[in-house]
Amino acid sequence: MKERVGFIGLGTMGKPMATNLIKAGYPMVVYNRSKGPVKELEALGARGAESSLEVAEKTDLAVTMLPDSPDVIQVVLGAEGVLEGARNGYTIIDMSTISPVAAQKIAKKASAKEVNFLDAPVSGGQKGAIEGSLSIMVGGERTVFEKCMDIFKVLGKNIVYVGVTGMGQTAKACNQIVVALTLEAWGEALVLARKAGLDLNLLVKALGGGFAGSRVLDVRGPHILAGDFQPGFKARLHHKDLRIALETGDALGVALPVTSLVHQMYGALKAAGKGDLDHSAIVTLLEDLAQVRLTGSRRTS
Numbered sequence: 001m002k003e004r005v006g007f008i009g010l011g012t013m014g015k016p017m018a019t020n021l022i023k024a025g026y027p028m029v030v031y032n033r034s035k036g037p038v039k040e041l042e043a044l045g046a047r048g049a050e051s052s053l054e055v056a057e058k059t060d061l062a063v064t065m066l067p068d069s070p071d072v073i074q075v076v077l078g079a080e081g082v083l084e085g086a087r088n089g090y091t092i093i094d095m096s097t098i099s100p101v102a103a104q105k106i107a108k109k110a111s112a113k114e115v116n117f118l119d120a121p122v123s124g125g126q127k128g129a130i131e132g133s134l135s136i137m138v139g140g141e142r143t144v145f146e147k148c149m150d151i152f153k154v155l156g157k158n159i160v161y162v163g164v165t166g167m168g169q170t171a172k173a174c175n176q177i178v179v180a181l182t183l184e185a186w187g188e189a190l191v192l193a194r195k196a197g198l199d200l201n202l203l204v205k206a207l208g209g210g211f212a213g214s215r216v217l218d219v220r221g222p223h224i225l226a227g228d229f230q231p232g233f234k235a236r237l238h239h240k241d242l243r244i245a246l247e248t249g250d251a252l253g254v255a256l257p258v259t260s261l262v263h264q265m266y267g268a269l270k271a272a273g274k275g276d277l278d279h280s281a282i283v284t285l286l287e288d289l290a291q292v293r294l295t296g297s298r299r300t301s
Contacts (some may be wrong), residue, residue, distance in 0.1 A: 017134075077129035268285060
């Protein structure tokens with residue numbers, strides 16, 4: 001019999017991830033601050049809960065998928081939190097993107113109650129969450145990781161154990177640096193090409209088959225060229241993720257100069273009221289600087 005799984009946080013990523021676990025036959029208890037997603041999953045067979053504590057009381061394992069470190073700390077360690085309802089041997093898998101320090105803090109508190117904790121952030125965006133093809137980078141005890149592998153296999157295709165607690169979040173910070181800087185670089189290239197009068201589709205075809213090709217281009221390129229900035233991953237969340245990367249670099253004495261610049265660009269995007277657009281909307285800042293548009297239309301919702 002499959003273990004009972006709780007899922008807390010049913011947003012852009014969490015809802016399709018929880019849906020895939022339901023479809024895989026896991027008995028599910030779900031909780032979210034807004035009730036709409038809970039009702040949708042109840043229609044698929046899940047049970048709704050009124051608190052994180054209730055999720056823990058009614059399950060063997062909980063997955064959290066929340067916006068930032070304070071949210072995860074509150075949900076796990078706060079009043080009516082997961083730890084209040086967890087028993088010895090219970091497992092918490094945090095798949096949010098938070099700071100490595102926060103992950104270590106939560107793990108320490110969980111260990112004191114003999115509760116297992118894994119930091120297991122993901123990459124792949126909403127598309128990967130829907131398709132169950134996420135890349136998952138996991139920190140924590142290897143034995144706990146191995147026991148959770150069946151759940152990870154429902155949610156992702158590239159599942160890598162990267163080390164002790166906090167290493168999953170450190171790996172995710174590295175991932176977010178590469179993705180953000182790649183989006184910015186492609187934005188510069190596309191704006192330059194557009195200003196010169198080069199056919200952008202031909203440019204993508206030419207560069208995509210060579211050393212400049214990337215998964216980022218494959219997934220977001222068609223949307224950028226169509227002026228489609230519906231969020232697969234929101235710009236304001238990438239701004240937060242780069243802040244985490246910079247804080248981690250500062251703590252380790254590692255300079256991240258270009259990451260700092262792109263972080264400021266995402267901050268400017270937020271200040272312009274575009275924080276809820278897809279993170280590829282960073283190209284719109286470059287369009288403004290060059291006084292050029294890649295396309296005449298915009299799709300943002």
